[in-house]
Structures are given as C-alpha cells and as structure tokens.
Amino acid sequence: MSAAPPDNDVLWARGIVKSHHGTPALREVSLGIREGEVLAVTGGRGSGKSTLLGCLSAQLPVDSGEVWFNSSPVHTLSRAGREKLRRDRFGFVGSEPHLVPELTARENVALPLLLAGTGNRTAYGAADDWLERLDVADCAKHRPVELLQSQRQRIAVARALAPLPRVVFADDPTAPLHREAQDQVLRILTSAARSHQLTLVLATHDTELANKYADRTVALVDGRTPAPPTPVRRPATTTATR
Numbered sequence: 001m002s003a004a005p006p007d008n009d010v011l012w013a014r015g016i017v018k019s020h021h022g023t024p025a026l027r028e029v030s031l032g033i034r035e036g037e038v039l040a041v042t043g044g045r046g047s048g049k050s051t052l053l054g055c056l057s058a059q060l061p062v063d064s065g066e067v068w069f070n071s072s073p074v075h076t077l078s079r080a081g082r083e084k085l086r087r088d089r090f091g092f093v094g095s096e097p098h099l100v101p102e103l104t105a106r107e108n109v110a111l112p113l114l115l116a117g118t119g120n121r122t123a124y125g126a127a128d129d130w131l132e133r134l135d136v137a138d139c140a141k142h143r144p145v146e147l148l149q150s151q152r153q154r155i156a157v158a159r160a161l162a163p164l165p166r167v168v169f170a171d172d173p174t175a176p177l178h179r180e181a182q183d184q185v186l187r188i189l190t191s192a193a194r195s196h197q198l199t200l201v202l203a204t205h206d207t208e209l210a211n212k213y214a215d216r217t218v219a220l221v222d223g224r225t226p227a228p229p230t231p232v233r234r235p236a237t238t239t240a241t242r
C-alpha cells in the first residue's frame, strides 16, 4: 500500500500511465493540485492534456498509477463510483459548450442542479445569478441556436459553476473564441473560481493565457512532465465578478 497524498492537495496523482487503444498518452505523470489553486496544464497537440484531465476527473480509468481526490483513492473506484464522484464534486467545461438545444440558457444552467435534486426556486435562482455574473443575463430566455458562440460558452461556464463543484476541469475552454472573448471567459472563470475557493484545472496549448490566468503551470510533452512545475505570478485581481 502506498503513502496517502499530502493533506492540502485536493487532487494528487502518482505515476499515471494511460494509453488509448495501444497509443501511449500519459507516461508516468505525477502531480499535486492544492485546494483553491488555478492550475494550467499546457502542451502542444496530442501531448496528453485531455487525457490527463480525463484521468484526474474520473472520466477515464488509469492503466496504472494512482489518482486521489480529497485523500480518497479514485483509481480503485468502480465505474459507478467514478460517475457519482464526477456528478457530486466536479464541474466540466470543454471547447464546445454542448448545451441542450431544446432548453433555454436559463434551463441549461439550472439543469445540473435540478438533476441533483435541488428545488426549482433555488436552481433557477442560482442559474439567474450565474448568468448575470457571466454577463449573459440577457440570454436567459434564448435557446442555444439563437446565441453567439461566445455567449454559449459563457453559459457552459455558468452551468459548470452553478452547483459550486469542488473542482472545475476546463479543457481548452476558449479554443473556438476570438482573443478578446478568450480573455473575457478566462478572466470570469478564474475570478469566479477564486472568489468561491473552487479548484480549477485548465488545459490549454496557449502558454500566454496560462501564464496570465493560472497560479501555476504544468507542461506536458509527449505524455510526460519533463520539467518541474513552474510557479507563475498570481494575477492581482482576485475579486468576485459581481
């Protein structure tokens, strides 16, 4: 039996190995993520960023190695156990918003709360609150098809943050956006995470954005972390967005 992870790491991984149909994606990756930290995972195309986020967020089982969340093992959980962990504790934002097309923006944001058993009044109240924080309150009654890509992506961020998960995983969340919209989405995402003490794990190939918004970066090259994590300065702005 291995040693338990450090107490102040909300997520901790040791020696993760993961292949996709025989193609190695992660080769012995180890890292710790502190409570409330904004960590950027950087690297070029195919370096293993999505696979690492998938393993840390219990979406993908590891081939070998260990993943711990809050000092509990994730790598030994069953599929159902991993699903429950994801549903109860984690939030996700991808490069595509994947909103439910039949629902309005407000209904999309409220949906995870309603599915978790939150009452209508509280769920829709939280949805209104987060849509306002993300500056898309005027989109509340519109369906995704009626909205701009940048608006849809902000709604996806609101949907991920509304249940106040312990950890938010954002996999290239600004990939389809223009520079100005990229900055805006990342500014809101990171300041909302900081003001609510949420841990944020952000995958991006854009080192400039990573250095600007993350507390720390971990670079992946060909499924490995070749250098120790580099501390970067924490942005001066840490205030809430409302």
Ligand SMILES: Nc1ncnc2c1ncn2[C@@H]1O[C@H](COP(=O)(O)OP(=O)(O)OP(=O)(O)O)[C@@H](O)[C@H]1O
Binding pocket: 020, 021, 023, 024, 025, 043, 044, 045, 046, 047, 048, 049, 050, 051, 052, 205
């Ligand atoms: N479902 C899959 N089936 C087969 N190979 C895969 C699969 N997913 C990822 N890979 C391979 O695993 C390696 C790591 O991929 P991954 O998507 O994790 O990298 P990435 O850094 O997120 O890349 P990108 O920036 O392009 O999204 C690559 O060689 C990729 O081709």
